[in-house]
Amino acid sequence: MLVQIKENHCKDLYAIFSSDENAKHITNKVHSNIHDTRKWFEKIDKQMTEGEAFYWGIYCKTDDALIGFIALHKIDKRTKSARIAYVLNRKYWGQGIMPKMLQALLNYLALQRDFKRLEATIKVSNLGSIRCIEKAGFKLKTILYDYQSDTKTDENHVRYFFVYDLSSSDNE
Template identity: 25%
Template sequence: MYGLLELETDRFTLRKIEDGDLETLHSYWSDEVVTEYMNATFKSIEETQQMVELLNILPEIGEGRRWAIVDKRSGSVLGTCGYHNMKAEHRRAEIGFELGREYWGRGIMQEVMNIVIPHCFEDLGLNRIEAFVTVGNYRSLKALEKLGFKQEGVLREYEFTQGNFRDQVVLAILRSDWGNQI
C-alpha cells in the first residue's frame, strides 16, 4: 500500500474519494473554467464515476493516491489532490490537484500540498516530485513555485488534450530542496 489513507491540516482533511463526492466533483470537472488546463471536461456523471474509480485504484496498483480535499468546518469537498505516475525504483512521482473555482485564491492548495509533499518525501521515501503544467496556467505555476518547485523546461506539444497539442512546463522539487526550506 502506498501512502497514508488520510492526511490532515488545520483546516482540511484529505481522504479517499467516496461515492457521495461524485456530484460535487462532477460540478468541478464539468466546469470549463476549472478544466481549461486539464485533460478533459466531463460531460456526464459516468465519466466522473470512471475517473473516481481510476483514481481510487492507484494505491492498489502502486502508482499513487488521490484524496478528496474536505473542509473540516463545513464538510464540503473543495477539490482533489495527490500523486500519481509513481516510480518506486526511481523514487519519484508526479503531483496533481484542482479546486472548484469558488475556492481559488484562498491558500487552500498551499496548505494541503504542505502536508502532501513531506508525506511523499518522508513516508514514501521519494527523492523527486514532478509537476507538468500546461503553458498558460499561471495560477498552478505560481502555486508550485511558492511551494519550492523549480521550472526545468518546456516539453513542446507534450500532451494532446481537449483537441489540441499542448506544451507542458516541467517543474520539480527534490528532497534536498524541501529540506532546505524547513
Template identity: 30%
Template structure:
C-alpha cells in the first residue's frame, strides 16, 4: 500500500512558479477563485458565498495534508507570493497507488502555459516522490481548455460517463482522463 507523508510541506519551484502551501493569508484569493463565475464555470458546484467558506476550504486542504489524504499547492509567480491558482493531488487511493488531479487558475493568468507548468511539476512529484502509478482527472465535457491541458500533459481520455453526476437540479456527464507513470 502507498505510504505518503506531506510533512514538511513539499514546496515545488519551476522556471516561473513557486508552488507552496496554502495558508489563511490566501483567503481573499481563494474566495475569488471559488466564487468567480468564469473560474468555476465547469467546476459544477455552487460558488462560495463568503470569505468564511474560503477559510473553511483552506482548513479542509490543510486537514487533508495533515491526514495524508491529499495535497494542494498554491500557485504563485516567482517573486510574487500572491495566490493565482491552485493545483492538487487529492482523493488518494493508496491501495491502488492512484490520485486525482484538480486545478484552478485566475483568468488573468490563463492561456500562458502556467497551469501546464504547475501540472507537470506536481505530476513529477506524484510519480517520482510519492510513487503513484496513475493520476486521474474528472472533468466536465464542455471544458475544452482543461481537455487540451490534460492532453498536452500526456493524459489519455479513458471514458465518458453519461449523467453520472447530479448538480443544480440536473444530471451531468463526466469525462475521465488518466496518466500512468512514465516509462523510464
C-alpha cells in the first residue's frame, strides 16, 4: 500500500538507507545513524511542501513498517515530465512488491493527467531494477555514459535511461 511518508517513518527509512546492499543501487550515501535519515527526511519534506517532488512510502501491513518508497523528482511543469526513483528494503526484494507499486502509481498518474512522461536512470549493474522498470512498461531509450548524480557520492557514471509515456497506450 502506498502512503504519505512522514517523520515517524525515519526508523524504517534508516533500515533501508543504512544497508550497504541498497546503497550499491541508489545515489544516496549510506546513512551511518538515524540523524542522517532525519536530515534526508527534512530535505524531501521541504521538496514535497514546495511541490518540487512527491514521495510515496510503501507500507507493509503484515510487518507494520514502511519498507520502501517511490518518488517523483526533477519535475518539469513545462514539459509535464518527472524522474522516478524507488527503493525497497533488501528483505523484501524478489517478492514482486515494487512492480505492483509502480503499476499502481502509473495508473494513478494516468488518471491525474499531470504528467506526460516519466524518466528513470538505472545503474547498468542493477539487474533487478531494470527488470522491474521494464515490467512496468518503461522503454530503454539510451545509455548515459557520463551521468552525474546530484549527491556526488556515486562513482559509477553509466546509466540506462528509460522512459514511460503516460499519454500513450503503447506502454503495455
